[in-house]
Amino acid sequence: MATGDGMCASRRASRAARARPMIPMMTETHPRSWRIAGFALSAAGAMLFAIKGVLIKLIYRYGIDTTSLLAMRMVLAVPVFALVGAYQWRRLDREGRPDARTICLAMLVGILGYYVSSWLDFQGLQTLDAQTERLILFTYPFLVILFGRMLFGHPLRAHALIGAGLSYVGLFVMFAGAPTRAGAAMLIGGGFVAAAAITFALYQLFARELILRCGASLFTAIAMSAAGLMALLGFFLTHPAAALVPPRGAWALILALAVFATIVPAFLMSAGTARIGAQGTAIVSTISPIVTIVVAIVVLGEPFGWPEAVGTLCVLGGVGLFSLIETRPRSYQAGEEGPA
Known part of the structure; x- marks a missing residue:
């Protein structure tokens, strides 16, 4: 028994000895500039997505x-993703x-997230202003939590409810404060974008397991190609073919x-996530929404008064509160999944 305990202790010590040098090694291989580059790449990706x-x-x-x-x-984007997938x-x-089942599921989830959600978002922008569209879409993390609870029994945390409440109060102020x-047209547009946020939240939930099976790049290529x-x-x-021109x-x-x-x-965000992780990317x-609002005001001449200011602060405050608390380091028991 003692020999067995000694062998177990030896193995644990050996694993610990191998694990300890990993942090200094990563520090030497990936200096502070590596993480700074990660934040810069993620920020650049987020800002480019914001001008959509x-x-x-x-x-x-x-x-x-x-x-x-x-x-x-x-037509323009899919060939690039297909080449990356190949x-x-x-x-x-x-x-x-x-396997074939995983590929089929990735295609279905991609159609939900990259086709259905995009179509709803694009349709909403027919009548909705760009800054409100971005703020409505930006509430999808709370929908992920809600649907995770409803469909998979995930825990529903208090800070998620508080953040969601603050964000939706902000959206109410924006709609109620600006006649x-x-x-009707703006409300219908807002409904389309809200539906886009719902379908994108469902995509996020269903995609997680498939990304683990396929890898992020291959999954994105399959999903985008199907969409x-x-x-x-x-x-x-x-439509007639001529309408494609x-x-x-x-x-x-x-x-x-x-x-x-x-x-x-898409590639900038992936590169940034590889350096600072999903938590850092979420906060960055x-x-x-700030970039969208500034560009919409300058380029499109959209208004920005007190309803927009209060609504923006509430939505950003709600999402920021949720992100900061959700991404705090936690202690995990054996067998639990650590942060992504």
Whole structure:
């Protein structure tokens, strides 16, 4: 018995000895500038994602409808993700590749998150201003918590309820305080964007396990490719092929939407997350609504008065409170899953 205990202790000591040098080694290999670069990459990705709504509002001035714009975006973006997916697939050995069931599930989840959610968001922007759209979408973390509780029995924490309440109070102030937002068209647009936030929250919940099975890059490639095919199918069922060619003046904006508000920020966020983790990326992403509001005011001439100021502070305060508390280091018992 003593010998067995000694062997166990020896093995534990050996593992500890191997584990201890890892922190200094990472510090030497990845100096402080590595983490600074991670924050910069994540911030750049969040800011590029933030201009999406403004670009869409500018494109709509050319009379392009939601289905056509989504198809145009996918035509330009999907080939890049498909190439990345093919590269990731070739890197995996046969045993490490996801099976057919996992691939099919990744495709279905991708259609939910990248097609259905995007279509609802794009449709909402037909009548809703860009800054309100970004703030409504930014409440999706609370919906992840709510649906996680309803569907998977995840714990429902008090700080999530407080943060959600503060955020939705902010949205109420924005709609109630500005008469133009209380009109039927704006409310319908807000409903579309709220539905987009719901479907994106469901996507986040269902995607987690599939990302672990496939890897982030391969999962994104599969999901985006499936969403792109669905977007093109929806387009060709309802539009003539000629409608896929936009007016000449809109080309630059659509290219910017596909490249600088879809492809580039996706890779920037991935690179940033690799350096600072998902927790750091979540906190850095709180810059996104601020960028959207500033660009919408400067480029689109959207109003910004006391309802917008109070609403923005409430939403950012609610999400910021939730993010800071949710990402605090916690102690985990054996067998529990640590922070991502």
